[in-house]
Amino acid sequence: MNCKTSRLLIFLILFAGTTLPTLAQKTLSSLNQTLRYSRYSRLSLKIIPIKKSETSFKLQFQIEKIEENPEFNSFSFTYSILDSYDEEILSDNTSILTSEDLKYNTDRHWVFEKTIDIAASKETSIALFTALDTRQGDEYYYSIDIKSSFVFDQANFGAYYANNVGFDQTYLNVGESLLFKSNGGPNLHGFYYPTSLEIPYPPMETKPASVSRETQVIDQGDFLELIPKSFDEIGYYFIQSDTNANAGLILKTTHEAFPKVRDWDEMVDMVAYISTRKEHESLVAAEDKKKALDAYWIGLTRNEDTAKELIREYFRQVEFANILFTDFKEGWKTDKGMIYIVMGPPQEVNFYLDREVWSYGGTNESSRIRFTFARVKNILSPHYYTLNRSRAYQPVWFKNISIWRSGKMAF
Template identity: 55%
Template sequence: MIRNKISSKFTAIILALLLGLTSTTASFGQQSLENTNQSLRYSRYSRLSPKIIPIQSSERNFILQIPIEKLEDDARFEDYEFYYTILNSYQQTFTQENLTRFQESDLKKDTPSHFYFEERIVIPEEQSEAIALVKIVDSRQGDEYYYHMDLVGPFILGHPNFGAYFGNSIPFDQTFLTKEQALLFQGSAMNLHRFHYPAAFGAPFPPMETKPAPVPREVKVEYQGDYLINTPKSFDDDGYYFIQSDTNSTAGLMIKTAPEAFPRVNTWEDMIDMVVYISTRKEHEQLLEATDKKKALDQYWIGITKDEEAAKTLIREYFRQIEFANILFTDFKEGWKTDRGMVYTVMGPPNGVVFRQNAEIWTYGDLNSNSKINFTFARVKNILTPNYYTLNRSRALQPEWFQSITLWRSGRMDF
């Protein structure tokens, strides 16, 4: 609900055409999740941001909440075509014929910020895998938006049997909550249990660093008791929370808390942490040790660009990337600290994004060229989120990584 809106439809169209950021479906005879390019999901010029939030009312029964955030001003239903389907694998093909189209009468809510649909579905007992898919077509220029969510499968440890809502009754469609916000929980359970994890994380290793990152031997957790459902609740402690209706289950809802300024940068200290991706080790150590953080940062930016105007542009663009990384990839870590957030910050939005059951693959460069480069993020089973990915690191990624850092430091990176 907090991604910045595009102020002008015409500006968005022109930027998308000039920068080549319109979504393209893979040129295969049969379309499946494994060959559908979902790059618009991560574009800085998207007009919509769809989500699917499953509420599991019983083992095979689901309520699918489908909030679609409006990123352009005055978004109109008639400018889009909305579809959904349930797939039994990432390889299953889908066409217009087996997609169900939503009509305007199917809208549960149409607010200034969201289109909102809701569907009840039952997954057959014999089906070992089920993926909900939403497809949206912008009828003005043909852009195709996709979003999918596993309902049943090897990476799913269960979905909560309750929902979380903003004050306008739109489902909580983020993984982070700023501290001035409260959520209302609704469902069949009487009480919910709240666990707090006061964890802090550092930035990840770069893509060519193949040694494993250190793993904490234990994770601190604080049980903060139970509370009645249908009661607004705020989450004010740093870290992240896991909300459950049944503490004997693996199902629950993870909420990352964030300062009021989030997803934007909050303090000079945060700024210094965030420039680690484009700094030398010596530069970053000097920034960390500086007494006057603001002065040290000013000298840092001027020092790497040698030009005050170029430094201003570089600062604006770099922290714009950080902001988008926080919006798109925050889980129990801030988005910029995740592997996908790191690659997104430095390399920019990928030209191609495809999903397999066990991986997400980003492509940079011409999708039909032998010179393209792929970043593969392996999917990892995690109780907190069904969408946890870690980068497959390789020394082969080093040349392109350093080339992008060089472009940043010269002020020539432009998305």
């Protein structure tokens, strides 16, 4: 049996046979996308859309190879174009991707490219990318709105690594370069924001967040496509092909050690989520941050070996939060990053047009804890979410912090 036939059979199994009654009701909003945020995922999926015309879009479907030396034939890849988050996912709106469709196969990525047409009159169109691990049945998902009420417009250019693979990280280490390719003119325009943003309030704090002072914006002028551009300052950049339009690309630039911790001062900032106010103020004021942090961790656990394990696990969570949730803020400073660090990876993740919902624990509906992140229309990012805060979160939040402070992971 050849590869293409085998993959076709896998696809038919997904949409036929005894599982048909269940799968016939599968929608984007019903999919549990928890593997997207798992610490043990074998793959990471991304869709990068680039506008070619008012009705035509190039979609780059990217698979980052997290597993060492994965075999392409161990996975089955499909994509769907949907009109809503509640549209049924069926064979009629789903296409198979085979090895013959591969655009690039590098040490780190498999990449497919497809061009789709969307009628100008259509208000909503969503692309869904699915990878099925045929060895154990795990399904990975990634979706993106091509058109919706939360998307101003899609950029008509893309950012690429030197090997022509689309830039798929949430951040760029300062001093690194990217190559830009545009469907418009040869010039692109850059704006730089030298901004450091504050950490979020805890989930039970319902008072409004403090309003930032006016953000400084530095107009960096035009630069040419097809020539590597270096990003040399920490902050974030907004790239546009037309400064009178709403479409653009956000790039968060970070220190060289990111997504890991850079220094003791940054480590002090990051322990705010599991510290009392008095403890954190004491750490901030300490002249010798390393000595103060050593005393802090050992003071929590009363055991040096346990303290070392706690440090390792806590900052591993920080690193994952930085990889997964960085936008124009570092991932650990976002609402999602805060919840992820303290509560751990969610056990269920559901996406809707206007929100994303994380669920934790419980054997029934009444015992489950849910965090809802409301989607905010933002010109910088179509994927910007803020947590719906509630005082009801206080008991579970303090419980998890206590578990962390006892020297254990809270998950």
